[in-house]
Amino acid sequence: MRISDLLKMGLRNLSRRKARTALTVIGVVIGTISIVVMVSIGIGMNASFKSQVMEQGDINTITVQKYSYSTDEKGNVTDSKEQVIDDTLLSQIKQLTHVKYATGVYSRDVQLYSGKYMGYGSVTAMDYEGFSYFNLPGLTLGTYPDVKGSDKLVFGNQVLMGFYNPRAMNSMMSTPITIDPAKDKITLSFDNGQYERNPKKKEKRIILKNIGTMEESNDWQYSYSICMDSDYFKKLYSEYITTLKVEGRKQAKKSLAAYDNIKVRVDNVKNVTKVQKQIKELGYGSDSLGSTLETMEQTSNMLQMVLGGVGAVAMLVSAISIANTMVMSIYERTKEIGVMKVLGCFITDIKKLFLFEAAMIGMIGGVIGIILSYIASYCINKFGAPLFKTLLSNSSMYDMANARFSIIPFWLPFLAAGFAIGVGIISGYYPAKRATKISAIEAMKTES
Amino acid sequence: MVKGVRERLATEIEKVIEVKNVKKIYRMGHEKICAVDGVDFEILKGEFCCLLGTSGSGKSTLLNLMAGIERITSGQIIIKGKNIHKMNEKSLAKFRQRYLGFVFQSYNLMNSMTALENVEFPLVFKRVNTKKRKKLAREMLIKVGLEKRLNHKPKEMSGGQQQRVGIARAFVAKPEIVFADEPTGNLDTKTTMEVMDLIKSIAKTNNQTIVMVTHDKRLADYADKIIHILDGKIQEVEIVHDVREKRESKTQENSSEEEIEAKEQIQEKELIQEQEELNGK
Numbered sequence: 001m002r003i004s005d006l007l008k009m010g011l012r013n014l015s016r017r018k019a020r021t022a023l024t025v026i027g028v029v030i031g032t033i034s035i036v037v038m039v040s041i042g043i044g045m046n047a048s049f050k051s052q053v054m055e056q057g058d059i060n061t062i063t064v065q066k067y068s069y070s071t072d073e074k075g076n077v078t079d080s081k082e083q084v085i086d087d088t089l090l091s092q093i094k095q096l097t098h099v100k101y102a103t104g105v106y107s108r109d110v111q112l113y114s115g116k117y118m119g120y121g122s123v124t125a126m127d128y129e130g131f132s133y134f135n136l137p138g139l140t141l142g143t144y145p146d147v148k149g150s151d152k153l154v155f156g157n158q159v160l161m162g163f164y165n166p167r168a169m170n171s172m173m174s175t176p177i178t179i180d181p182a183k184d185k186i187t188l189s190f191d192n193g194q195y196e197r198n199p200k201k202k203e204k205r206i207i208l209k210n211i212g213t214m215e216e217s218n219d220w221q222y223s224y225s226i227c228m229d230s231d232y233f234k235k236l237y238s239e240y241i242t243t244l245k246v247e248g249r250k251q252a253k254k255s256l257a258a259y260d261n262i263k264v265r266v267d268n269v270k271n272v273t274k275v276q277k278q279i280k281e282l283g284y285g286s287d288s289l290g291s292t293l294e295t296m297e298q299t300s301n302m303l304q305m306v307l308g309g310v311g312a313v314a315m316l317v318s319a320i321s322i323a324n325t326m327v328m329s330i331y332e333r334t335k336e337i338g339v340m341k342v343l344g345c346f347i348t349d350i351k352k353l354f355l356f357e358a359a360m361i362g363m364i365g366g367v368i369g370i371i372l373s374y375i376a377s378y379c380i381n382k383f384g385a386p387l388f389k390t391l392l393s394n395s396s397m398y399d400m401a402n403a404r405f406s407i408i409p410f411w412l413p414f415l416a417a418g419f420a421i422g423v424g425i426i427s428g429y430y431p432a433k434r435a436t437k438i439s440a441i442e443a444m445k446t447e448s
Numbered sequence: 449m450v451k452g453v454r455e456r457l458a459t460e461i462e463k464v465i466e467v468k469n470v471k472k473i474y475r476m477g478h479e480k481i482c483a484v485d486g487v488d489f490e491i492l493k494g495e496f497c498c499l500l501g502t503s504g505s506g507k508s509t510l511l512n513l514m515a516g517i518e519r520i521t522s523g524q525i526i527i528k529g530k531n532i533h534k535m536n537e538k539s540l541a542k543f544r545q546r547y548l549g550f551v552f553q554s555y556n557l558m559n560s561m562t563a564l565e566n567v568e569f570p571l572v573f574k575r576v577n578t579k580k581r582k583k584l585a586r587e588m589l590i591k592v593g594l595e596k597r598l599n600h601k602p603k604e605m606s607g608g609q610q611q612r613v614g615i616a617r618a619f620v621a622k623p624e625i626v627f628a629d630e631p632t633g634n635l636d637t638k639t640t641m642e643v644m645d646l647i648k649s650i651a652k653t654n655n656q657t658i659v660m661v662t663h664d665k666r667l668a669d670y671a672d673k674i675i676h677i678l679d680g681k682i683q684e685v686e687i688v689h690d691v692r693e694k695r696e697s698k699t700q701e702n703s704s705e706e707e708i709e710a711k712e713q714i715q716e717k718e719l720i721q722e723q724e725e726l727n728g729k
Contacts, residue, residue: 342517343569344545444629
């Protein structure tokens with residue numbers, strides 16, 4: 001038989017028993033929907049986890065903190081120790097494989113003044129090159145420091161919003177005032193009471209120039225930062241030190257010898273854990289979002305497999321239903337198959353005919369299923385939030401407002417269609433084989 | 449050597465079907481039933497042969513054996529020089545496409561197809577292209593007088609019309625041999641006569657061989673050769689018209705055609721011998 005004849009005949013046979021074909025197709029539709037939707041939810045969760053984690057900072061970055069916490073298996077802090085992080089460690093870390101860049105970071109809490117108003121911020125000072133290696137938020141004004149010792153500085157988007165008048169009544173309760181760096185003069189003071197000031201000297205207020213501001217970003221770790229180059233920072237801080245009493249002066253000077261943390265940029269997310277392990281071998285603890293992400297990914301992979309398994313069960317049921325339909329159809333068509341054989345039809349053609357019919361059921365079901373899956377996916381994203389909130393209540397990371405719960409990547413529909421057709425062919429194989437075994441004698445039997 | 453073959457062919461040339469000591473034994477539990485018991489006969493080209501017997505005489509079984517639908521227990525059936533019981537399913541299917549046509553008692557038309565599509569059906573298996581097979585099927589249906597019923601489904605036609613479609617389907621591929629199993633078993637007398645005339649006239653125009661099974665003695669009148677069967681054995685072979693005589697007079701008129709055919713047969717014979725040798729191995 002020609003292929004066109006085979007197709008025509010197969011379709012004719014399917015349309016002869018419309019109700020039965022439709023019911024079987026519905027089975028495949030349900031199977032396909034469950035697989036596509038389940039997998040899409042798994043993928044959606046994974047992507048959501050990833051974006052949630054990424055919003056908190058750069059996943060390629062490792063931070064070696066001054067205070068290292070050791071935790072037990074449940075994640076509870078069991079011990080903390082202070083570790084010295086200085087240039088020796090920095091150069092050691094720089095030599096590790098997969099480390100693209102590393103810099104020491106100073107951070108100091110500072111006060112800001114503008115006219116009668118004041119505000120708070122935290123200086124984050126690192127080598128000027130660092131600003132291009134770590135994914136810092138974009139700027140609405142100015143630029144990041146780009147030369148060694150540059151006096152450029154960048155304010156996090158929250159810093160300038162929280163100014164208030166300390167002398168006013170109920171100062172803390174009044175609405176915060178936003179300072180415009182383009183118009184208002186801003187000064188900075190390191191004098192936060194940590195070290196005692198030499199009473200003979202005046203509080204050092206540094207006039208800030210070359211101010212940049214960050215745009216709003218989900219990466220909150222820089223929201224209250226005042227980023228500057230570390231050399232410039234050292235210069236300003238040294239000036240501040242001169243205003244201190246002798247003991248304070250010593251301590252403050254000493255604090256400049258060590259960094260508050262070291263930021264490490266790894267070439268690839270996959271290597272984050274590896275680098276962290278190497279740092280641990282140096283005797284230092286570190287944290288990274290990459291390692292957090294890894295455990296989250298493991299969880300979501302497992303979830304994806306469980307969900308996929310649920311879908312696969314539905315598909316298995318539909319496979320059985322296809323096989324059943326085909327067997328029934330063969331019983332009905334016994335005589336017809338016998339006649340075909342007597343008229344000279346090759347048994348391979350009979351086999352192909354039944355396989356085609358089964359594959360067709362799979363394909364129709366698959367295509368309809370995929371279309372409905374897109375609708376289902378849309379509905380889940382639109383209306384599914386309450387359900388997922390209860391399901392994932394213990395995951396505080398999950399931001400419900402803008403999360404997508406179900407994502408269908410471009411390859412999924414093709415995979416699903418292929419799978420549905422494959423299921424059709426596999427479940428049609430046994431009935432087709434059975435059809436070829438029907439004897440031509442059936443045609444000669446006279447009862448009709 | 450060639451001359452020898454030719455001489456042999458001169459006597460064997462027209463034997464389309466040779467049945468040699470054929471037996472068919474069915475096992476029914478522990479009991480063995482011999483449906484066909486050592487039957488020997490031959491059917492010549494262009495002959496209308498009728499297997500006549502009561503029901504249960506084994507005539508239908510014999511037809512099934514000849515058509516390769518059932519396997520023989522012992523003996524030989526040679527059609528067109530080929531041992532059909534030695535063929536595998538695929539070559540048997542090919543053989544049926546090429547040489548055999550079938551008319552059934554219960555018509556066995558495809559209910560979902562129109563008359564035209566039913567007649568096309570054997571050509572579909574032969575991979576004839578759509579245009580050509582539509583044309584052939586239409587011509588055949590016109591020949592059996594159903595030009596107004598081309599697009600009717602079997603259920604919309606009378607028994608006689610359905611059997612005409614069946615006949616058109618059997619003859620559409622121009623097979624050399626047409627097997628008919630009680631072709632008029634479900635028809636009334638008047639229609640029976642019409643259908644029989646139709647089969648006979650088509651077969652005669654194309655010099656096709658007909659093997660018909662029936663229990664109806666009146667139908668035997670249409671036959672050139674009547675083989676009476678009882679309890680799986682041949683009782684009598686009755687030759688009504690000798691096809692050979694007619695053929696001889698015809699041969700003189702068209703000797704060149706006959707010669708070509710003879711040559712073809714030689715080639716085929718040689719091929720068969722080769723195949724048999726292979727099979728022997």
